[in-house]
Amino acid sequence: MERIRSEDEDGRIQAAREIRRLTKTSAKHRRYLSESIEPLVSMLRYGSPESGEAAMLGLLNLAVRDERNKIKIVDAGALEPLIYFLESTNSCLQEYATASVLTLSATSVNKPKISASGAIPLLVKILKDGNQQARIDAMMALYNLSTIPNNLNTLISLQPIPAVIKLLRSCKKSSRTVEKCCALLELLMGYEEGRAALTFEEGGVLTVVEVLEGGAPSSREHAVGALLTMCQSDYCRYRDIILKEGAIPGLLELTIQGTPTSQAKAHQLLDLLRNTSHKKSGMRADAFQNIVSDIVFRIDGDDRAGKAKKMLAEMVQISMEQSLRHLQQRAVLCTPKELPVGCPPSGVHSK
16 A cells, blocks of 8 residues: 555556455455555556556456445546546557446446446447457446436447457357347447447347257346347348247257246237238148147146157257248259359358
């Protein structure tokens, strides 16, 4: 504490690094060393880049899992220099600043102040152009800030969806990052601009469907919520798009194995999709409903999941056979001029 307040810059840097080390895993040290917040913020504001880096990392560890320190750091004036570092061309400083904003945005008291600081456009820029860790932290911070309704208007105007989809594709489907990506997408699907951006992005809806099929339970819940919001907003426009990307098997599985919220949303979306699926494929509405009902209500016992997968596999096989027959019929009906040359099959994209 004496060194962090000293006039010697090297001494302050060493003290900041020691504070970072001591507070990395110790809640007791975070509480005991909270008095170092103001001198660390002063280093962040007025020191050299090396001094700013040491101070930023010390403040970051002081804020982790400590709500009072998070609030105290913002009240001490840390946001202005953090915004400056978000714009840095030094990728490491930018990454540390993004992680700091993410940590500070985890408490509701700080969210309005961070929003007013101009952080959102910079976070979207980092989401688009930053290194992988900075992109992940920027997306997480944007999700934290999206709980303020007005921020969604700002966010949608900055066109973040292509970057969210790109990040989503690069992460493991079971990861927390994917969960937050899908949660943010679900919120953004409440806007026509968001729905249009997702459908315009190549493979955008397919990426959400893949999470619906293979993500963690919470991720699948947000994925089905995003698709349901789309379909409810304009089912004539979006049902065919969702059906084309093969959402039905994943939705059927969710009605059995999903969270209670996922199950309810999957039922709602299946009901909407059913209304066009019987028109397009020739399947009667009551027949489709009976298939869903059989899977949901007849499967029980210890082998519930195994039976569900078997029935789903059979249904997927039937769906594939129907799709093949449909393609064959199109091939017969189309003239050579109507057939696209050199195009991959629908739903298949170059990697």
